[in-house]
Amino acid sequence: MKRFALLCIFLLLFFGCKKQKDTDTDKEILIMTSFYPVYISTINITKDILDIKVLNLTEYDTGCIHNYSLTSDNMKDISRTDIFVINGAGMETFIDKIIKEKSVLKIIDSSKGVKLIEKNNNQYNPHIWVSIENQIKQIENIKEGLSLYDPLHKENYKKNADLYITKLNQLKQEMEEGLKDIKYRNIVTFHEAFNYFAEEFNFNIVSVIEREPGVEPNAKEMAETIKMIKKYDVKALFAEPQYSSGPARVIAKETGLKVYTLDPAVSGPLNKNAYIDIMKNNIKVLKESLN
Numbered sequence: 001m002k003r004f005a006l007l008c009i010f011l012l013l014f015f016g017c018k019k020q021k022d023t024d025t026d027k028e029i030l031i032m033t034s035f036y037p038v039y040i041s042t043i044n045i046t047k048d049i050l051d052i053k054v055l056n057l058t059e060y061d062t063g064c065i066h067n068y069s070l071t072s073d074n075m076k077d078i079s080r081t082d083i084f085v086i087n088g089a090g091m092e093t094f095i096d097k098i099i100k101e102k103s104v105l106k107i108i109d110s111s112k113g114v115k116l117i118e119k120n121n122n123q124y125n126p127h128i129w130v131s132i133e134n135q136i137k138q139i140e141n142i143k144e145g146l147s148l149y150d151p152l153h154k155e156n157y158k159k160n161a162d163l164y165i166t167k168l169n170q171l172k173q174e175m176e177e178g179l180k181d182i183k184y185r186n187i188v189t190f191h192e193a194f195n196y197f198a199e200e201f202n203f204n205i206v207s208v209i210e211r212e213p214g215v216e217p218n219a220k221e222m223a224e225t226i227k228m229i230k231k232y233d234v235k236a237l238f239a240e241p242q243y244s245s246g247p248a249r250v251i252a253k254e255t256g257l258k259v260y261t262l263d264p265a266v267s268g269p270l271n272k273n274a275y276i277d278i279m280k281n282n283i284k285v286l287k288e289s290l291n
Contacts, residue, residue: 029150032057032081034092035065036267037129038110038138040275042085044164045143047272049156057084061267063242064127064193066213070094078102083149085142089116091126108145110138117195130264131196132172132279136165164272171276175201178283184290186232188225190240190248193264206232209239209247216247222254229255236289238262260289 031046031054033039039056046052057074058065078084078098086092088111098105114134116124128134143161147154179201187194187203191210198205207228210217217225228234229251237252237259239245248259262285265278 027051028053029082030055030080031083031085031146032077034058034084034086035062036060037265037275038085038087038142039270040265040272041110041129041135041139041142041164044272045139045146045157045160047160049153049160052150052153060270061242063266064213064264065091067093070097075101078105082106083108083146085110085145087111087126087129087138089114089124089126089128106145106149108142108149110141110145112141113137117199119192125192125195127193127264128196129275130194131200132168132175133200134196135275136168139165139168167273167276171279175279175283179286182286182290184233184235186234187236187238187290188229188234188251189238189262190243193240193266194238194262204232206234209237209251210243214243216244222247222251225251226254229257236260238285238289240264242267258289260285262286 028051031042031052033042033054033056035056035058039054039060043054046054055077057077058068062068075098079102081102083106084098085108086095088109095107099107111126111128114128114137116128119125129138139161143157146157150157182203185203186206187198188207188209189198189205191208191213194203195205197203207225209225211221229237234255235257237248237255237257239248239259239261241261241263245259245261251257252259262282263278265275268274268278
């Protein structure tokens with residue numbers, strides 16, 4: 001009886017240790033992204049990797065996270081996060097608070113090496129993902145960061161990133177072909193989301209409707225925009241689906257121009273092809289409005 005009891009104890013210890021070892025090996029890695037476009041990029045790179053979970057810190061329909069204030073739920077999410085992927089370029093103004101709360105957090109800045117457009121006072125335009133070339137660079141940065149922090153899945157990250165970059169290069173070729181014969185190149189956008197896009201595809205943004213996202217322009221700012229529209233013979237106005245088109249329609253009424261919608265891909269469907277689909281639709285909008 002004593003020998004039987006000892007055997008039972010041995011078996012319990014053996015299988016208990018084995019279970020603990022398996023649990024440690026198969027621990028799920030939680031990757032948190034800062035907002036929608038970074039989330040879409042990251043789920044493409046982590047596709048079909050079973051022990052990787054990707055969540056988004058902010059609500060998917062938040063839009064641009066200029067001046068976003070972290071909530072207590074956000075901080076709880078960060079406390080259990082292994083890797084945090086950000087856009088960078090000054091978009092996440094809350095990043096210092098996160099680092100202060102969790103200094104050991106592994107952070108991937110996807111803007112590394114991207115040539116930034118300076119706004120003023122050493123501040124830079126953070127909407128880098130709206131350029132296809134920049135988006136490709138961001139994918140490479142995220143892939144490298146994930147491979148560094150999680151070398152076990154390095155080959156998976158590379159395979160997925162390479163596949164997505166191939167799709168993005170195809171998208172860029174399609175956009176270059178679709179936009180090369182656009183007749184009118186002077187445009188007015190809703191806010192500063194399309195500067196990198198304009199630089200990449202040879203458009204000239206002569207004015208923006210909202211100087212600060214979510215802050216409607218005053219009468220003086222509207223008058224300045226109308227003046228630029230007339231000076232540069234602008235043929236269309238562009239609103240964004242994430243914001244009210246009210247200010248654009250007021251200017252349209254004064255100028256006789258039609259309002260179209262250009263999407264900077266800061267909210268939308270949660271599927272892997274969402275960014276590509278949004279940008280393809282932007283081609284259709286630009287061809288319709290500027291020819």
